[in-house]
Amino acid sequence: MDLSHTPEDEEFRARLRAWLATALPVLPPPPDPADWPARRARDLGWQRALYDAGYGELHWDASPTTRLIFLEETEAAGAPYVGANFVGLLHAGPTIAAEGTDGQRRRWLPPILRGEEVWCQGFSEPGAGSDLASLRTRARRDGDHYVVDGSKIWTSHAEVADWCELLVRTDPDAPRHRGISWLAMPMDAPGVTVRPLRTLAGSAEFAEVFLDGVRIPVANRVGAENDGWRVTMVTLSFERGTAFVGEVVACRRVLRELAAAARRDGRWDDAVLRRRLGRLNAEFLALWRLTQWNVSEAAAGGGVPGVGGSVFKLRYSHARQDLYDAAADVLGPGALDLDSPWVLDRLSSLSYTIAAGTSQIQRTIVAERMLGLPRGR
Template identity: 45%
Template sequence: MVDFREEVRTWLNEHAPTEPRPRADAAAMREFDLAWQREQWEGGWAGIAWPDEYGGRGSSLVQQLIWHEEYARAGLPSMDACFVGLNHAGPTLIAQATEEQKSFHLPRILRGQDIWCQGFSEPGAGSDLASLSTKAELDGDHFVVTGQKIWTSFAMVADYQELLVRTTRGGTKHEGITWLICDMSSPGIDVRPIRTMDGQAEFCEVFYDEVRVPVSNVVGERDAGWRVAMSTLSFERGTAFTASQVQLARLVEQLIEIARDCTGPDGRRPAIADEELACRLATARAEVSALRAMTYAGVCRNLTAVQPGPEGSMLKLYYADMAKRVARLAMDVLGADGLRSTPLRERLVDWSGYYLHSFGASIGGGTSEIQRNIIGDRVLGLPR
């Protein structure tokens, strides 16, 4: 795998974008992300986890781990506007879609032609996704969709959406849900960006006012959408947080570097000379090593597993809590300088933005409370 790692590192060094990724301008961000996806496609690196028969790289789990590590080490974002198409919608189509659906959508995702967003969460159905109420009523050869989704990343620039709707009432709440391909240009869709406390607006509310979706856009079977949505687990295979933990490790090392140069709380010595800050920095470095060990253990476990087990919730919980601690540590090391962007290795780091954004780590992808419930119930076997 040494040769593979060197191949990945060399290609990324030669082809990764050199300009910063736009975030304030949605149109510019879309074009940037699609251009980078096209670059990966042309270089043979698109769809690192996708089977080769569907245009992907078909890489082994260990090769995926290496790719994510080197990708993060190159300073590239772990999540951009192409994330949902590559990691959720695309794999679900591979596992559950018709050949006609696959032949149209899969090449467009890999080649950087389309962006997908995810229409799962609702104001009353976030962590309890099966409580969703957005309805789709059958009208001839179309479903008529009415309702609302929220926290839909990149909906303002998306071409298509993986949309969960309720098509039948009665039975358990997991029954009667259908997975639809929704064209985001359809009449009746209203997308409203949500500005978060870090100043960004990548999340959106999406409202559906009698939106017509062809029955031919059902993926899997009608009323079996819960099973279809869960099928993406077989493609994630434990590498989901690899890039995030590598980026966190880089950030800790950067903070140690900064602490040697900036003035500490006493106004006289470097921050790293402060005993409390030095201890917290050392602890953060040790915790990053523990996080990396947990990641590797999870990958090894999944090499022989049919699908990932509940142990992944331990990694998610540990990462979320640590990300917030490191963000707070950064603000304590920098003091007042943390309120403005700081030069670091020929680029600016928005430390205050990172601090504000860190709170979302314990919400996105399943709240920390939900992760603790999963660990207690499915890993430790505690009573409900």
């Protein structure tokens, strides 16, 4: 058991910290959240800056411990998170890197790393949420193209994306996991219609994407035809592994801000509130240690984080909601004012036990795949 980093990793941390100290002050302020083109430009610009400084590939092409330090330091310095680059850097990119041909890697990876192209994710459908393998968006072969019909939902950044990692059914007669393929779809292809969806937080953070006779070159398929489910599972395990490192750091900062606010407002004498924040401090400290445990395991076992990510995801998504409920306690009546700090974060925290696999699905994964309980219904 050792929590210390190698001298090389510590040197990396020092260099990164020094660079962040020069790069962050010249960053323009965050744009209006409703201004999608401005958000896209800012997120891509930040990725470009990382790339130019030699940090562009860290999300998937570094040792897990180096990546941990990168995410820890960038968040601690208040740098923007991946934003519109999320799918490119954390889903589609790693999938292409792991499963794509040389030509596909050359075509799609550099623009992601240089902050030139935005990807979105076309997995869920109105009829295929937790039961993703039941997806029905159909792709028929027509010469060297697929013709795609169907619709996708919960697609973040669809309005400003250049590409969509799309799951389609290429063999409707095969067992459902074996008739799916993974395609890279250009978002400007004829027949693609994006309709923004408003979340309960009031903003249009994701969209529905309608596909009507969209022609996609067969060359855009990553992995073999009908092997898309396996290809996708590589992506999803990335999502459940290290994607939340920066957020845990951020939550620990929010907790300190809550304590400062409670002191400022004379609420610190309230032992119930104080001890609630103390317990949350334990919770997020433990989540940080669990992150280190998972990263260390990934480093020892090689690349792709395993189902241990489900344990983290379950605990974290509920802890995040508890954190913002505690924030409401600190705010008192201010919790009902959308202009108070943390109120919008409290609203968006409600998605955490749903997105990327609901808590119920995660518990079933833990029970069946980690504990070996019999498969149920």
